[in-house]
Amino acid sequence: MLDTILGALDTTSVFVFLLVFLIGYYWLTSPKNMPPGPMGLPLIGNLLQLRAAGSNQLELLKKWRQQYGDVFAIRLGSKNLVFISDYKILQETFVKNGDIFSGRPSNLYIINQIKKKTGTGVILSEGAIWKELRRVTLMTMRDFGVGKKSLEQRVLDEALAVVEVLEKGEGQPVLFKPLLSKFACNVICSIILGDRFDYDDKTFIELTKLVNLAVSQPLVFAPVNFLPITRFAPAGKKIIHDVVDSFVTIDNFLGTVLKEHEETYDPSEIRDFVDFYIKTRSDSDDAHLYDASNMRRVIIDLFAAGTETTATTLSWILLYFAAYPEVQTRCQQDIDKVVGQGRSATMDDRKNLPYIEAVITEIFRVVNIAPVAVPHVAVKEGKIRQYTVPAETIVIGNIREIHLDPVNWPEPDIFKPERFLDKDGNFCPPKKNFMPFSIGPRACLGEVLARMETFLLFCTLVQSFTFVMPQGQKPDLQGQFGVTYSGKPQPFLAKRR
Numbered sequence: 344m345l346d347t348i349l350g351a352l353d354t355t356s357v358f359v360f361l362l363v364f365l366i367g368y369y370w371l372t373s374p375k376n377m378p379p380g381p382m383g384l385p386l387i388g389n390l391l392q393l394r395a396a397g398s399n400q401l402e403l404l405k406k407w408r409q410q411y412g413d414v415f416a417i418r419l420g421s422k423n424l425v426f427i428s429d430y431k432i433l434q435e436t437f438v439k440n441g442d443i444f445s446g447r448p449s450n451l452y453i454i455n456q457i458k459k460k461t462g463t464g465v466i467l468s469e470g471a472i473w474k475e476l477r478r479v480t481l482m483t484m485r486d487f488g489v490g491k492k493s494l495e496q497r498v499l500d501e502a503l504a505v506v507e508v509l510e511k512g513e514g515q516p517v518l519f520k521p522l523l524s525k526f527a528c529n530v531i532c533s534i535i536l537g538d539r540f541d542y543d544d545k546t547f548i549e550l551t552k553l554v555n556l557a558v559s560q561p562l563v564f565a566p567v568n569f570l571p572i573t574r575f576a577p578a579g580k581k582i583i584h585d586v587v588d589s590f591v592t593i594d595n596f597l598g599t600v601l602k603e604h605e606e607t608y609d610p611s612e613i614r615d616f617v618d619f620y621i622k623t624r625s626d627s628d629d630a631h632l633y634d635a636s637n638m639r640r641v642i643i644d645l646f647a648a649g650t651e652t653t654a655t656t657l658s659w660i661l662l663y664f665a666a667y668p669e670v671q672t673r674c675q676q677d678i679d680k681v682v683g684q685g686r687s688a689t690m691d692d693r694k695n696l697p698y699i700e701a702v703i704t705e706i707f708r709v710v711n712i713a714p715v716a717v718p719h720v721a722v723k724e725g726k727i728r729q730y731t732v733p734a735e736t737i738v739i740g741n742i743r744e745i746h747l748d749p750v751n752w753p754e755p756d757i758f759k760p761e762r763f764l765d766k767d768g769n770f771c772p773p774k775k776n777f778m779p780f781s782i783g784p785r786a787c788l789g790e791v792l793a794r795m796e797t798f799l800l801f802c803t804l805v806q807s808f809t810f811v812m813p814q815g816q817k818p819d820l821q822g823q824f825g826v827t828y829s830g831k832p833q834p835f836l837a838k839r840r
């Protein structure tokens with residue numbers, strides 16, 4: 344009997360049967376009442392469309408938003424992803440329903456590997472562990488000067504180290520990102536380890552390289568996360584090497600540094616973030632939360648989230664200076680008037696430098712350093728407007744679309760700092776439709792530090808230099824999308840004023 348049936352089936356029939364089965368399976372396993380979105384293929388969903396978009400994935404997201412609206416869904420492998428491109432809906436989701444939508448994706452291949460090999464920190468954890476680690480990290484950062492005068496001086500010292508390097512370069516073209524990464528990494532080092540590294544230190548150069556390598560990969564939509572079988576393909580192997588292996592090497596490096604710290608720890612003299620963390624562990628009933636692996640992982644989070652993002656922001660500012668010399672001149676004139684050449688700018692000068700505040704704000708809006716933020720996850724079934732999204736759905740705040748929406752921002756693609764000034768030239772901070780650090784309980788925990796670093800280095804650099812492209816070259820303002828959106832490597836000059 345079986346032979347007869349098999350005999351009757353030719354290759355075409357088997358193929359058609361399989362196709363119908365896969366489409367049926369895909370349809371049956373797709374949750375109902377989900378937001379609309381582009382049709383995908385069985386098993387892989389919309390992976391091919393994203394892959395085909397290559398370096399234009401953000402443009403594809405824009406096209407899907409135009410086609411399907413402010414809330415649309417796609418499928419990658421067996422995972423459902425919902426994109427929100429409207430500020431009000433994102434507030435309802437990430438803030439009002441923050442208890443449902445503040446999880447992080449857990450069963451993605453690379454994320455699992457990072458967690459397995461280096462432990463749980465703030466960025467990738469969820470639930471009670473995340474809340475506690477986030478609380479302690481914020482408290483410790485505050486205790487070690489974030490938002491206070493004491494840290495301001497350390498950031499200024501680091502800014503002067505950057506000036507020194509540029510002066511030594513004597514106006515030769517420079518690739519700014521590696522230098523600015525050292526600046527941002529050293530600020531984190533001084534909070535965490537109570538010390539800074541020399542810019543020529545080999546370990547330090549390696550550390551900043553690894554942090555940048557890990558964070559600049561196109562991780563958010565990487566096929567290996569959604570179809571783990573692709574980990575055997577060359578592209579899969581490369582991204583695992585660049586991300587997971589980098590984190591493991593940083594973890595090993597921190598292991599050695601932290602061991603030395605533990606050996607010299609004295610509870611009566613808390614020197615830095617690490618000492619405070621050790622103290623929290625010995626004072627706590629939940630000591631396992633603060634074990635050595637979690638401590639290393641939290642520190643890696645601060646390096647990973649705090650170095651590349653800040654360096655990317657600062658690199659974009661300098662590139663925009665080279666592209667918009669009139670903006671740069673006006674910033675220099677304002678600094679000369681308010682601060683002069685005899686001292687460094689301080690955070691107190693912010694209120695007297697409205698144009699500089701407007702330039703920084705406009706860079707955040709127009710460039711979108713974190714275009715799709717960090718993916719969230721629904722920890723249980725929840726509502727996004729009229730749609731029902733099941734537990735485990737990945738929810739993405741489409742920050743770039745909110746910042747470039749012509750309804751919110753006239754001529755959204757034009758760089759226009761004046762949009763944040765009133766008729767008397769006062770700075771008007773945006774109250775809505777603006778969220779470079781995201782919103783809700785998961786929002787960036789380094790915002791205060793990042794804003795301090797950005798303002799102080801910005802002022803220190805325009806006080807001392809003019810940034811220009813080499814003769815006959817134009818700046819390329821198209822970036823590349825990894826986890827962050829960073830400028831393409833292009834050397835340009837810092838000329839002493």
Ligand code: HEM
Pocket residue numbers: 465466467477531644645648649650652653656712713716717718719740779780781782784785786787788789790792793
């Ligand atoms: C200009 C610089 C920066 C930008 C644009 C930025 C932006 C962001 C964004 C969009 C998120 C995702 C929030 C979400 O999931 O909804 C985030 C998370 C985070 N950021 Fe930043 N960030 C910057 C600098 C920093 C710095 C300097 C630090 C630390 C020293 C830091 C630490 C973190 C951490 C730990 C998280 C994860 C928070 C959590 O999961 O609870 N960031 N950041």
